[in-house]
């Protein structure tokens with residue numbers, strides 16, 4: 420189940436650029452900015468961001484082709500104070516929402532503990548520091564008869580919009596087990612996981628998505644309690660204008676692009692919200708550090 424989820428996203432849409440690999444093996448990053456596809460007086464091109472321009476380039480590691488994809492057609496920033504870099508590297512900043520200690524129930528104070536760099540919620544009674552860490556969302560991209568299975572959400576947020584079956588990973592299960600469980604809960608479908616397809620980090624809201632390619636064990640699916648409908652879509656019919664979340668938009672774009680040229684790859688990327696855009700605009704993002712193998 421996925422009850423509290425990222426809503427990123429907007430109007431200029433997904434842009435994917437395939438660049439030449441930087442070497443045959445190892446890990447490298449290429450920082451690029453795409454040209455705006457159209458001009459608008461209300462939009463201000465975003466300058467390329469030095470923080471995101473990888474100084475990490477060329478690390479030893481698995482064979483991956485790595486790209487950075489960034490939209491330059493970015494909403495102008497009303498206050499002129501932040502940039503994509505500041506958004507990308509900000510702490511999620513929810514620490515102040517922690518009012519009480521999870522261990523003893525005592526009230527918290529908010530300070531930077533000795534030896535640390537970030538503000539934390541610290542219990543005034545027992546001294547416990549409440550750390551916040553990203554949540555893992557796991558799901559399945561199910562292929563069947565050259566179609567994929569999507570679920571229409573019957574719960575908020577994004578009621579009535581389409582998504583892959585996905586939800587929060589539980590303690591005690593692996594990512595693949597969680598993806599299988601979520602698929603059963605949301606689509607009443609028994610699936611076999613085939614391979615990982617995408618890991619998408621969303622630092623702004625502290626979520627990481629892991630989406631697996633999967634197949635139906637038997638040709639049966641039906642809406643679970645959180646879905647009003649489950650349906651197989653051919654690649655040409657995927658409802659890109661009615662998707663629930665940026666993560667799903669990115670995943671399905673990557674998948675359809677891969678399918679046009681052959682087998683799906685494995686993708687890693689970071690989804691960052693574009694400053695000045697509405698939280699409900701799921702296309703208002705940049706996909707950074709896009710790597711594929």
Ligand SMILES: [Zn+2]
Pocket residue numbers: 520521522523524525542543544545546547
């Ligand atoms: Zn306490």
